Amino acid sequence: MSETIAFTPETLDQVHQIIARYPEGKHKSALIPILHVAQKEFGGWLAVPVMDYVAEILNIKPIEVYEVATFYSMFNMKPVGKYVLEVCRTGPCMLNGSEKILDHLRTSLNIKDGETTPDGMFTLKPAECLGACGYAPMMQLGKFYHENLTKEKVDEILELCRQGQVALD
Amino acid sequence: MSKKLLLKDAHIEGIRYFDVYRKQGGYDSVDKALKMTPEEILEEVKASGLRGRGGAGFPTGLKWSFLAKPEGVPRYLVVNADESEPGTFKDRYLMEFIPHLLIEGMIVSSFALGAHLSYIYIRGEYAWITEILEEAIEEAKKNGFLGKNILGTGYDLEIYVQRGAGAYICGEETALLESLEGKRGNPRLKPPFPAVKGLWESPTVVNNVETIAAVVPIINITGAEYAKIGVGKSTGTKLISACGNINKPGVYEIDMTITVEEFIYSDEYCGGIPNGKKLKACIPGGSSVPIVPANLLLKTINGEPRLMNYESLADGGFATGTMMGSGGFIVLDEDQCVVEHTLTLARFYAHESCGQCTPCREGTPWMYKILKKIDSGNGTMADIDLLWDVQRKIEGNTICPLGDAAAWPVAAAIRHFRDEFEWHVNNPELCLTQNYGLANYADPIPVAAANA
Ligand SMILES: Cc1cc2nc3c(=O)[nH]c(=O)nc-3n(C[C@H](O)[C@H](O)[C@H](O)COP(=O)(O)O)c2cc1C
Ligand code: SF4
Ligand code: FES
Numbered sequence: 220m221s222e223t224i225a226f227t228p229e230t231l232d233q234v235h236q237i238i239a240r241y242p243e244g245k246h247k248s249a250l251i252p253i254l255h256v257a258q259k260e261f262g263g264w265l266a267v268p269v270m271d272y273v274a275e276i277l278n279i280k281p282i283e284v285y286e287v288a289t290f291y292s293m294f295n296m297k298p299v300g301k302y303v304l305e306v307c308r309t310g311p312c313m314l315n316g317s318e319k320i321l322d323h324l325r326t327s328l329n330i331k332d333g334e335t336t337p338d339g340m341f342t343l344k345p346a347e348c349l350g351a352c353g354y355a356p357m358m359q360l361g362k363f364y365h366e367n368l369t370k371e372k373v374d375e376i377l378e379l380c381r382q383g384q385v386a387l388d
Numbered sequence: 389m390s391k392k393l394l395l396k397d398a399h400i401e402g403i404r405y406f407d408v409y410r411k412q413g414g415y416d417s418v419d420k421a422l423k424m425t426p427e428e429i430l431e432e433v434k435a436s437g438l439r440g441r442g443g444a445g446f447p448t449g450l451k452w453s454f455l456a457k458p459e460g461v462p463r464y465l466v467v468n469a470d471e472s473e474p475g476t477f478k479d480r481y482l483m484e485f486i487p488h489l490l491i492e493g494m495i496v497s498s499f500a501l502g503a504h505l506s507y508i509y510i511r512g513e514y515a516w517i518t519e520i521l522e523e524a525i526e527e528a529k530k531n532g533f534l535g536k537n538i539l540g541t542g543y544d545l546e547i548y549v550q551r552g553a554g555a556y557i558c559g560e561e562t563a564l565l566e567s568l569e570g571k572r573g574n575p576r577l578k579p580p581f582p583a584v585k586g587l588w589e590s591p592t593v594v595n596n597v598e599t600i601a602a603v604v605p606i607i608n609i610t611g612a613e614y615a616k617i618g619v620g621k622s623t624g625t626k627l628i629s630a631c632g633n634i635n636k637p638g639v640y641e642i643d644m645t646i647t648v649e650e651f652i653y654s655d656e657y658c659g660g661i662p663n664g665k666k667l668k669a670c671i672p673g674g675s676s677v678p679i680v681p682a683n684l685l686l687k688t689i690n691g692e693p694r695l696m697n698y699e700s701l702a703d704g705g706f707a708t709g710t711m712m713g714s715g716g717f718i719v720l721d722e723d724q725c726v727v728e729h730t731l732t733l734a735r736f737y738a739h740e741s742c743g744q745c746t747p748c749r750e751g752t753p754w755m756y757k758i759l760k761k762i763d764s765g766n767g768t769m770a771d772i773d774l775l776w777d778v779q780r781k782i783e784g785n786t787i788c789p790l791g792d793a794a795a796w797p798v799a800a801a802i803r804h805f806r807d808e809f810e811w812h813v814n815n816p817e818l819c820l821t822q823n824y825g826l827a828n829y830a831d832p833i834p835v836a837a838a839n840a
Contacts, residue, residue: 247570250570251567290573291555309474309732309735310671310732311632314632314718347474348472350514352477352716355637
């Protein structure tokens with residue numbers, strides 16, 4: 220990561236629009252939305268200097284940012300691969316074979332849960348119910364849901380990822 | 389054909405956009421409501437008998453009437469779109485396909501509550517839906533339904549969407565408010581209730597997406613007409629998200645008069661169970677409500693057909709009944725393992741506990757570990773009793789209901805399926821390669837005729 224951490228002027232503009240959603244003096248409410256923006260802008264995870272920078276923008280103590288960032292599962296506290304495969308494994312997905320999908324990913328990528336492939340392409344992140352229970356098994360990739368998965372469909376998605384053809388945003 | 393109030397237009401091409409939505413009569417309730425007084429709107433909502441669709445089923449009119457109104461203090465409406473209860477995906481459907489219905493309901497509700505600033509708190513993973521909602525808000529604003537001086541009435545309202553970041557507990561209303569204030573999602577001690585001290589210590593109403601959407605038909609057809617749909621205290625229509633082992637998973641709008649049997653087996657709804665398999669069990673209201681075996685699902689203990697409504701699903705209490713909850717309908721067929729299914733739910737609650745209360749923080753991972761032990765063929769009979777004991781000690785001993793929500797599924801699984809747990813203990817090898825199956829749960833009743 221480069222020495223100075225700063226949002227681009229466009230992103231900074233977006234950040235100020237977020238802050239304007241709340242009444243005077245309630246700007247701390249912007250913390251979680253801004254952390255989403257920061258995670259996206261600074262490599263998919265929240266390093267300490269990034270969190271410090273967000274604290275500075277909101278004029279709050281760094282600890283107020285750390286305690287929030289570590290609470291929510293969507294914020295990554297360590298580097299992740301380019302494609303984070305978030306596979307739901309809660310009850311309804313389990314009934315429709317999510318474990319088989321997870322096993323298939325574990326073997327074909329040769330990584331364990333939470334690990335990243337050596338080439339930095341994929342991170343496997345088992346997830347809890349993502350609100351797609353009727354379209355199980357499923358996984359989230361960036362902003363999008365991939366539903367009604369089969370092993371073949373998963374292979375296809377992995378291949379498209381390698382070719383850089385899967386949209387994350 | 390069931391009566392549809394919320395999703396009747398959901399399949400119309402382009403209904404996501406303002407012009408098409410408006411052409412179908414969209415925003416008529418705003419025209420009407422802004423000519424009424426807030427008190428008159430409240431009376432309509434009370435008369436409708438609408439009950440909160442987020443899970444607890446609390447009467448919405450009554451909740452609104454609790455809102456404190458001190459002079460010079462702002463009031464807020466916060467819509468709960470956190471939707472993280474396993475089995476539940478109805479709010480997603482509503483927001484994704486007919487977002488203006490929620491915005492319309494929010495305008496009417498905010499006006500009735502005297503709020504000029506309202507938020508939709510949506511689970512962080514629904515990022516694409518956030519964009520759909522923001523677009524709908526933008527369109528509504530352009531057409532004079534939001535912003536300053538709405539329709540020339542002098543009423544001002546802004547709506548913003550706030551994304552969470554992955555935490556089931558933020559669906560609990562006080563945790564949601566903490567999160568909306570930029571903090572960890574730790575539930576607050578109640579009282580004070582949000583109606584008195586909510587967002588930024590101001591009086592706040594928190595309602596589910598579907599609840600607020602239902603205000604639109606209530607204003608359009610009147611509360612009295614709305615109350616005529618359904619039965620007893622289950623008025624109006626309810627969205628049910630159906631999943632698990634069924635032929636047609638998805639979101640259905642029902643009028644709460646149909647039987648559970650019809651819901652599972654008729655082609656209008658779930659279309660039966662794939663591959664001709666038998667029904668083993670069901671969790672009809674999201675992961676937190678008790679699982680019931682097929683025989684108790686289709687008929688109450690008195691032998692009456694069970695209906696898809698609040699009273700009938702709860703008939704028999706926890707001994708033989710269950711709950712409507714959030715309407716997350718999870719079906720298990722004869723090949724499924726109740727121990728394994730319960731284990732995934734226990735893992736879910738352990739993952740989602742905020743950690744403030746010892747019984748919940750320590751008890752939920754403990755239940756998960758015991759279930760894991762039994763599921764992997766390493767359990768003992770004493771473990772089953774221990775599991776029962778642990779869940780008993782969580783229930784009722786915590787700040788928020790997540791503790792109960794974690795305990796109930798485990799309790800119900802042991803209550804109704806104890807022989808399956810014991811079979812795992814007695815067959816440590818076999819249980820790794822084979823499931824217990826249907827056993828005798830569904831036998832006492834001839835399971836559902838195809839034409840049911
Ligand atoms: C652990 C927990 C999670 C909850 N999750 C949700 C949720 O995702 N959506 C929701 O509307 N209500 C949820 N609730 C219920 C809310 O606390 C609250 O009762 C509800 O939003 C009120 O709205 P209603 O009266 O319109 O149902 C949850 C409650 C608990 C205890
Ligand atoms: S019951 Fe669990 S989730 Fe609720 S406040 Fe206590 S520890 Fe947190
Ligand atoms: S259980 Fe997987 S999305 Fe709900």
